[in-house]
Amino acid sequence: MSSSLSADVAVDLRVQPVDEVLDRVERSLQVRLDRETLVRKRRTVGARTDRDTWVRVERRRIDKISSQGWNGFECAATLGGIVKPAWYACVAWGERYGAVMWRADETELLPAEPVKPGGVLTDDPKLPDTWWDTLSSSLDALAAQYTSRVATPDTVTITQNVVTDAICSVFPGPLDTTIGCWAPAHADMNWANVTGPEFCLFDWEDWGMAPRGLDSASLWGNSLAVPALAERVWHERRRDLESRDGMLMMLFFCTKIVGPHAHPEDPRLEPARRAAARIVENLREAPSGLA
Structure with a gap:
């Protein structure tokens, strides 16, 4: 070339x-x-x-x-x-x-094949409990470390302004989008970047500091076409996703699905719309400033 x-x-x-x-x-x-x-x-x-x-x-x-x-x-x-x-x-x-x-x-070399090499996951990969245990221990270990890097999901540096602009452009109205906690994240957490049935997380070019729950929210959002799988992600990562920052990150991910570039045939579209409505309601009811 x-x-x-x-x-x-x-x-x-x-x-x-x-x-x-x-x-x-x-x-x-x-x-x-x-x-x-x-x-x-x-x-x-x-x-x-x-x-x-x-x-x-x-x-x-x-x-x-x-x-x-x-x-x-x-x-x-x-x-x-x-x-x-x-x-x-x-x-x-x-x-x-x-x-x-x-x-x-x-x-x-990877120990196994990517769970979903490309496209939207529409079938439950039926991963073993050991896979979920390793996922959580790896994400927890990553979040506990320190880096001067700032994550670049979709090659865009993530900042408070990026989060606020994305959310408020799709979900207008009074909503506090202030991030309370930042921690290291992989920043490209999807089913193409994890292997199964043996867990391995790869493609680390965009990792860095990000709002708490970015990785958990990304995997959850990429699972919305399989409701039982999205529920499993939420259950395994609920400590992140129940936090205010985690809810903001779920809403941030939903903007990519339901925003101005929404694809009508995306099987995640309707689940994301329903989830986003619940998240917005919960965020508006929850006290601001909670991590």
Whole structure:
């Protein structure tokens, strides 16, 4: 793939040729990629290597890097108590023309397949109790640690203003959206980034400080098409989701489903609308300032 593409050019790595990029990664990391295992997404590609590791390659605009850096996988290697792939090495480079960077990270292979590699989960994956136990222990361990990073869900730095603007634009009316507690979060918690039936949490490029309950609310929201699964997430993570911050994060997630870009065929749409109405009512009745 030519490195002369401008940052303003829309690039979809699912269809763009990437042989030139993969060749460069192989030379830099001194590894051979198994092209038969190549997984292509809009801005990332990944493949298994000849030394039984995984290499993930991402293309990102510099204006989506400058605020917190470009080394989420590497920084996450220092986190303890979380079941995640080990990080081994990386290579990064900038395009000669255009404000774009490439980065390749080599990590441990996943212990199992992603629960839902793409799209909306519509069937209960029937995960064992040990999976749920490991999920909770990992999220609790993550929230107990410290980082100077700020989370970038959907590559947007999360701030109080971002939360307030998102919620108030979709749910107008008197509502205190003040976040009381911030803690480290994965910030891309969905069924494509966890494995099953053996739990592992991967894709750490956007992690950092975030409102309490962001990860729990994200997994809950991504489960709304399967009511029993959403209920299980809420039950397992109720300590987060019953808090005022957790309710705000559930409402924040709902804005992505029921907001101006709502898709009428999204199976989460009606459950999200019903849940959002209950959450707004509970937030307006609950005393402000509670964590």
